[in-house]
Amino acid sequence: MAPFKHLVRFQNASSKVFYGELQTVDDFDTTLIGQTVRVFNGDGPWDTIFRLSDQEECIAEVLCPLPSVPLFVCIGLNYRQHANEAGMAITPYPVVFMKPPDALAGPFEDVHINAECKMMDYEAELCFVIGKDCKNVTESEDAMQYILGYTAGNDVSSRYWQAPERSGNQHGSAKSFDKFAPVGPVITSRDIIPNPHKLKIKSFF
Known part of the structure; x- marks a missing residue:
């Protein structure tokens, strides 16, 4: 069981970074600024000493819940409605x-x-945050036990660079510019x- 329910990474008024x-x-609380939360000991949810403390801090700035990632593994056409809107068939194997x-x-x-970049676009996504090292895990091995939690994501794209004549029918180059993968603000425990x-996924702008 994860040591948290709804995890936020933030700075207080002194610019010190905490997990809380x-x-x-609230589904429509878009900033979280001003909330007072109990903070965790440890450097992050992957730390073996990550435990909720009695210390409280006020959120002054919300940070990305993940300080870094090794990479994003993404699935294209992962929503049937999106595939239908794009006039594309669901393939036997995911993109x-x-x-x-x-x-x-x-x-x-x-x-x-x-x-x-031209023809900018965005897509609301559900992000699975991996909680521990794994390799060649099958569903029968209870793969979901490797999931730390879930967070919201935005798949930002330049459709100009995604056009087949410029991309070679590959997605990566159109979606891999700096900061084209905003995530957060909260990681919710699995x-x-x-x-x-x-889950129903919706973006607000």
Whole structure:
């Protein structure tokens, strides 16, 4: 069981970084700024001493819940409605592409668009946050036990660079510019979401 329910990474007024446990969660609370939360000991949810303390801090700035990532493994056409809107058939095997570590951004960071990018687009996504090292795991080995939790993501794309004549029918180059993968603000424990496939994903702008 994860040591948290709703995990937020933030700075206090002194610019010190903490992980905290949200006491209340509102679907339409977009900033979290001003909330007072209990904070965790340890450097992050992967730390063996990561435990909730009695110390409280006030959120002054919300940070990306993940300080870094080795890479993003992404699935294209993962929503049937999106495939139908695009006039594309669901393939027997998923479309897989990667995003590099530099694509990571916080939920409220500005995304500075490269001058060569055109036809910008965005897609709301559900992100599975892997909680421990694994390799060649099968469903029968209870693969979901490797999931730390879930967070919201934004798959930012330049459709100009995704066009087949420029991409070679590959997704990565159009989606891998700096900060083209904002995530957060909260990681929700997998213990709270027993079946992520039943979630409704929506973006607000």
